[in-house]
Amino acid sequence: MTISAFLTDATVCIGCKACEVACKEWNEVPADGFVWSGLSYDNTQSLGASTWRHVMFLEQPQTAGPQIADTKDPFRWVFLSDVCKHCANAGCLEACPTGSIVRTDIGSVLVQKDVCNGCGYCIVSCPFGVIDRRPVDGRAFKCTFCYDRQKAGLIPACAKACPTQSIQFGNLEELQERGNNRVHELRERGYEDARLYNPLETSVGGVHAMFVILGEPENYNLPPAPEVPTIYLKSAWTSALLSAAIAFVIACVAFAH
Numbered sequence: 001m002t003i004s005a006f007l008t009d010a011t012v013c014i015g016c017k018a019c020e021v022a023c024k025e026w027n028e029v030p031a032d033g034f035v036w037s038g039l040s041y042d043n044t045q046s047l048g049a050s051t052w053r054h055v056m057f058l059e060q061p062q063t064a065g066p067q068i069a070d071t072k073d074p075f076r077w078v079f080l081s082d083v084c085k086h087c088a089n090a091g092c093l094e095a096c097p098t099g100s101i102v103r104t105d106i107g108s109v110l111v112q113k114d115v116c117n118g119c120g121y122c123i124v125s126c127p128f129g130v131i132d133r134r135p136v137d138g139r140a141f142k143c144t145f146c147y148d149r150q151k152a153g154l155i156p157a158c159a160k161a162c163p164t165q166s167i168q169f170g171n172l173e174e175l176q177e178r179g180n181n182r183v184h185e186l187r188e189r190g191y192e193d194a195r196l197y198n199p200l201e202t203s204v205g206g207v208h209a210m211f212v213i214l215g216e217p218e219n220y221n222l223p224p225a226p227e228v229p230t231i232y233l234k235s236a237w238t239s240a241l242l243s244a245a246i247a248f249v250i251a252c253v254a255f256a257h
Contacts, residue, residue, distance in 0.1 A: 003107035015079035022161035084143035088205035095125035108145035127226035
């Protein structure tokens with residue numbers, strides 16, 4: 001099978017939350033509450049063990065883009081359906097001690113719930129803060145990329161339900177090219193802050209869930225330079241060995257005198 005990917009375009013998302021509903025229905029994800037957060041019209045607030053697709057409602061200053069002649073509103077609405085990034089180099093996969101998290105044949109990162117022991121190492125190792133544990137049994141959950149649907153020749157439920165094709169699904173390389181073309185088109189239309197979020201130049205090595213966004217990645221809870229925690233292991237072990245060597249020398253000198 002080819003390497004699959006998502007391309008989510010914030011510029012055509014209407015915030016309908018059809019993707020959230022479809023994800024819950026197909027994967028039988030439990031309810032995550034209907035709490036009025038006070039943060040615009042966002043009741044789920046972030047991704048988690050029971051929120052595998054999260055539609056953000058962002059009201060941003062109108063700093064770029066063609067102005068609408070009939071309005072003086074200095075703000076603009078932007079919606080974005082966030083999801084697990086299925087990183088090329090996944091911190092959660094590297095940290096899992098039980099083999100619960102695996103790389104599938106379509107390139108996605110899958111948590112096998114029947115193998116997970118709830119240790120939580122994957123949670124602190126995800127640079128995007130995506131994966132989380134359910135309080136009922138302590139096991140970790142996140143987007144499965146609808147692996148069962150893909151094996152049956154179907155596209156993920158969220159992409160199938162999206163009425164504006166804000167969520168596109170297909171081959172990784174093709175969607176990356178499509179995302180770059182979309183950014184070029186938006187910039188030609190005056191949206192100078194349009195960009196494709198796909199951190200290729202970091203230890204994450206790129207993602208299988210790319211985003212066309214307006215403005216800075218931080219506004220969408222997307223770290224501009226995400227890093228897999230294990231890249232710091234070499235320096236950590238070097239520091240530990242150096243400290244041990246210094247302590248050994250000091251101990252030898254103390255005994256000598």
